[in-house]
Amino acid sequence: MLRGFLGRLRGKIRVWARRRHGIDTDPTVLSGRRIYILPTGLGVAFAAMLFSMFLGAMNYANNLALGLAFTLGALGLTAMHYCHRNLAGLKISSAASQPVFTGETAHFSIALENLSPLARHELTIGNEHGTAMPVRIDSAGRAVLQVEVPARRRGSLRLDHFEVATRHPFGLFRAWAYLHMDMSCIVYPRPAPRGAVPPPVETDVGGAQDSQRGDEDFAGLRNFHPGDAPARIAWKAYARQQGLQVKVYAGTAVTSHWLDWNSLPGLSVEARLSQLCRWIEDAHAAGHAFGLKLPNLQLPVNIGPAHRQRCLTALALFDPAAGSQNPPS
């Protein structure tokens, strides 16, 4: 009950902070004015202890006990300033985030950079889904932390908000800042269960005929496509200023598929995308070449991780209403 109320209150404060500060630039250097600070439960307990010390010392008119209470109190207030200053002036920038499948957890990497000549301690980032393990960042040092967001739907997942926080030095106070950076992560469709519908197979004429001749036989050069293994690049040809070419061996291009949207009639849009995703994953895992046909989009047959990523991104951003997909940005 109380927890729920506090959660809603936090949400309201965060929305208010967003209106106040707007979308943050990348990188952002935290100014002192946007850092909020409150005592933790421990801080409240500490204050209660100091208050009872104070009452006792006044009651017994005991100056040393009073001095102890005042010193610890002043130390607590000093700690408050250290806590605030531990965040102020921190440089925050976005780092890369890896695409994930629907149902997995997206990890947004965020870099914290300490520009000051003193070390900063116990820095962490987090959101309502969790908090990263606090780190110490030495002078002129840098640390990359991750915020987690569950990827519930395919498409482009925006990181709406996150907090940078610290409890340094004694855990008596928690200072934090809300950040709203323009960061997003691609969420691929969830792959359909394996083996539900086998992919259509279409044999690549050139490769298959010569496949009996073995993998080792050099069959010629073809133009480089992104995603080709660097080991296959004909560097000598490149040195002769013939552009990037790839050595083709007989039998290299084995089975190849055309993965076609239209070959899956009778399924819903998401089910089709899931099935296509499964096919892409299987073909990629098996080292097969494949091409992808979507309404109004066709990605030619190719192999390699970059090709897989391009195809999966096309699935992720597929917009059934337009009958097309937005060009990947």
Added chain:
Amino acid sequence: MMNRRGATGAAALPRFTQQLIWVLAGFVLAVLPHVPDLSPWIVAMASLGVAVRLIIELRDWPLPPKWLRIAIALLVMLGVLATYRTLNGLQAGTAFLVIMGAMKLLETRTTRDLTVVIFVAYFLLFAGFLYHQSLLRLPWMLGTAWLLTVTLMRTHQSAPMAMREAMALTGRMLLQALPLAVALFLFFPRLPGQFWAVPARSGATSGLSDTLSPGDVSELSLSDATAFRVKFDGPLPPPAQRYWRGPVLHDFDGRTWRRSQGFFPAQSITATGPIYNYRITLEPHNRRWVFGLDAVTDWPGERTGLTFDRQLLARAPIAAPASFTLHSSTAYEFVGALPSGIRNIDTRTGDSNPRSKQLALELMAQSGDPAAFVQAVLNKFRDEEYFYTLEPPRLEADSIDDFLFNTRRGFCEHFASAFTFLARAAGIPARVVAGYQGGEFNPMGGYLIVRQSDAHAWSEVWLESRGWVRVDPTAAVAPERIERGMQAALPESEPVPGRLINQYDALVKLRLAWDALNTAWNDSVVEFGAEHQRALLEGLGIEDADWQALGVGLVLALAVFFTLLSAWLGWRFRPRRADPIARSYQQLCQRLARVDLARQLHEGPQDYLRRVAGRRPELAAPLAQISRLYLGLRYGPSAGEAELRRLKILIQRLKV
């Protein structure tokens, strides 16, 4: 994890274990000052708790189950209740805190648990100050507080923090917090009294008792501890006049002298000699006597009162160091006659000690008048075989008879008791006065130290012409005791406190210096109160400061503290400035950006300046020079001052 207790030692221990060991150390340091005041079983249980927790951690055993922990906690709580009969009050509260802290250790598993133990230890330090405020303990207490704070910081770090770094950081924070703490201490309004009653500490009385039984096991304090200190405003009274009056004893049952429960009109005096003006600072003795010098003529009426027999009593038992400003005279006359009620109680002898009564009557018959009788008794003590010793034999039921006719050995109590009895038996009103006699002058602090070993007892007799007259029979037997102290009066074979120290001049000086320091500490810190505050504010030019003025001052102090600390921290954390070479280059880039020749993110200095030169051919020559200089300074083998200056000049003169 195999073999956590490896030979590599502490460095190999897991972090939680290390943190636990530090917390245990802090807890033990905070408990140690309480050990003399605690029940032995509580000390034993607390040690057991610490030891068991340590073994559990090092052997990697499981913690005791919850039901066992609850059972133990309930048992020890009942134990505290049974020992102290209450959970309220300082002693029971401290015992409870110690035992609960030790029991908490048995369930300590998380950072939060460790923090709770640290808080308990902080509170034990606080309780320690309530027991003792001596300067001697201060370094221990402060050291423990620092260690606890360091440990608190280290337990709240996810990344390991070295002891040195934590000590430096907390040390700096404590120093920064100190000015605010001092301001709060100086200006926070003090209350005149307790605002809720707490049970007084029991059994801790020290110094003089309010009964006197010569012949029982000696209760004379052989302690070297200070009873009180006196600072005179003006000259000191001569040593033979330094009688500090405490309890006055009237009722005698044949063996023990007691205070009178009667109530009589006070008798006034007129001083005939100099008035001494002094400030007496008593160590807490948990009784009410303020040991004023001889006849007190002026005293703070709101805190003290004078009884009919001129005992100066504080309104409440003195449980903390307390100071009183008094006036006294050592030469005075009583005004008026002795009230019959007083005469009545002070001539009672009871049925005991028949031989002494007989002796008194004989002496009175020989001497004729009271003054001559007094002299006759003193002469008897001086001329016959009576000895001053701190180790007298025990006395029979009729203690005065036994002392006067058999043992003939005793100290001040024996002589004062015997003299008073003889005077009463002769019909002269007489009473026993207990107190202190003498005192050591501390030239470094300019005050007298009166120790427990200066405790003394003497008589007062009523002579019709002069009123109450002090008679010190000990002075007849051992005049050195009065002039030069107990050590001079006793043979070498008898133990006297401080005899060993007094043989070495340097040690005596050291002791006096330490005492002077302690006194300054007590005067300025321990007893700092509303009076000091007023004096301090008047020194700052603020007259009649009330609560509101103090409140405003405190708020201002807080504001100043916040501003200064914030500014200082901001300055310490300011970002590093770029080096001068990079700054010059940035300046150039900014100037070029203003004329739409901004550097692209991917461009290095060479490419960028070549592109600019392509767009602005008239700048090609200086730009090429700048480019060469910059690259040389940046990546060349050695960067000279001259090159840097040239680069700066070239960039400044570039007409973009």
